[in-house]
Amino acid sequence: xxxxxxxxxxxxxxxxxxxxxxxxxxxxxxxxxxxxxxxxxxxxxxxxxxxxxxxxxxxxxxxxxxxxxxxxxxxxxxxxxxxxxxxxxxxxxxxxxxxxxxxxxxxxxxxxxxxxxxxxxxxxxxxxxxxxxxxxxxxxxxxxxxxxxxxxxxxxxxxxxxxxxxxxxxxxxxxxxxxxxxxxxxxxxxxxxxxxxxxxxxxxxxxxxxxxxxxxxxxxxxxxxxxxxxx
Numbered sequence: 001x002x003x004x005x006x007x008x009x010x011x012x013x014x015x016x017x018x019x020x021x022x023x024x025x026x027x028x029x030x031x032x033x034x035x036x037x038x039x040x041x042x043x044x045x046x047x048x049x050x051x052x053x054x055x056x057x058x059x060x061x062x063x064x065x066x067x068x069x070x071x072x073x074x075x076x077x078x079x080x081x082x083x084x085x086x087x088x089x090x091x092x093x094x095x096x097x098x099x100x101x102x103x104x105x106x107x108x109x110x111x112x113x114x115x116x117x118x119x120x121x122x123x124x125x126x127x128x129x130x131x132x133x134x135x136x137x138x139x140x141x142x143x144x145x146x147x148x149x150x151x152x153x154x155x156x157x158x159x160x161x162x163x164x165x166x167x168x169x170x171x172x173x174x175x176x177x178x179x180x181x182x183x184x185x186x187x188x189x190x191x192x193x194x195x196x197x198x199x200x201x202x203x204x205x206x207x208x209x210x211x212x213x214x215x216x217x218x219x220x221x222x223x224x225x226x227x228x229x230x231x
Contacts, residue, residue, distance in 0.1 A: 017138040019228070028059070028119040029225040030109060031218065032098060032135035034162055035146035037128030040172040040205060042070045044146055045125050047211035048218060049079035056120040056222070059084045059112040061105060063097055063127045070125060086112060094127030095134070102139040109139075121222060131160025142167040142221055144214070149173045153182040157190035164194050168201060168217050175204040 021027050033041050042062070049058055058080060062070035064087065071087035074080070088104045090097040097104055105124060113119050124140055126133055135143045145166035147155050150173050156163060163169060169191055177184050184202065191200045201213035 019141075019225075026226060026228075028057075028113055028122045029142070029222050030122045030124060030140045031142050031144060031221070032124045032126065032140035033144045033146060034095075034098065034126040034129060034133040034135065034166075035170075036130060036148075036151065039128075039146045039148040039151070040203075041125050041128070041146050042073055043205050044144075044170065044172065044203070044211065044214065045070075045123050046074055046077055046079045047205050048123060048215055049074070051209070051211050051215040052121070052218065053080060057116065057118055058121045058123065059109075059116060059119050060086070060123045060125065061108045061112070062087045062125045063090050063094055063105070064088075065090050065092070065094065065127055070127075084112070084116065090127060094129045095132070098124070098126045098133070098135045098139060100136075102136045105139055121218070129162075131155075131158060131162050134161045134165065141225065144168045144170055146170045146172055148176075149182045149184070149187070150176045150180050152180075153177075153184075153187045154190075156187050156194055159194050163191070166198070167221075168199050168214070169195060170214055171200065171202045173204065174202050175206055 019026055033045060035041050045060060052058060060074060064070055066089060068087040071085050074085050075082055086108050088097060088108050109122050143166045145162040171187055174184060201217060203214060204210045
């Protein structure tokens with residue numbers, strides 16, 4: 001599906017893309033996290049929850065094709081109370097449920113917001129996909145795309161919509177660079193060439209507070225959302 005192709009969603013969900021609720025209050029900021037299999041999406045979600053849960057009301061929606069594996073991993077790690085984590089089984093290629101037919105994810109998000117009432121941030125994790133994975137703007141307000149050093153330092157220069165258009169590109173597992181022969185400077189340079197002024201964060205989630213660059217970006221995005229600057 002071409003990125004310029006219009007996304008069609010059921011009519012009863014069209015209000016979900018609007019930043020304001022029916023009572024004119026601002027709904028939760030929705031951030032999607034996509035990226036290839038094994039890049040560290042679930043670990044990034046878990047680390048964000050740990051870093052921000054004391055200051056924000058957070059909920060999570062995970063996507064897997066036929067299982068609830070990622071949600072169950074987050075539940076085992078107790079990154080949030082169980083009622084704040086839910087799963088969507090897409091039954092098809094992961095990008096279908098985050099870009100083409102987003103109704104199942106919208107239902108999951110809306111149910112969480114209705115049940116929990118006051119929610120600041122909803123993290124929506126895609127199932128593992130390729131460099132073409134993008135979220136519908138009817139589902140999320142911003143997209144994070146996660147790649148990892150172990151997949152090769154040529155990944156940023158390969159481009160693809162996930163790398164070139166995501167609001168934040170995360171280059172994860174930087175601690176593995178010496179062991180896989182990856183050049184982080186090359187990855188940074190290639191990412192800048194592909195993304196222009198769009199931000200890039202390098203992370204190592206095995207390090208203390210290794211999620212901090214991403215957590216700080218999320219906090220800034222939420223602050224802008226609350227003031228209406230990032231509608």
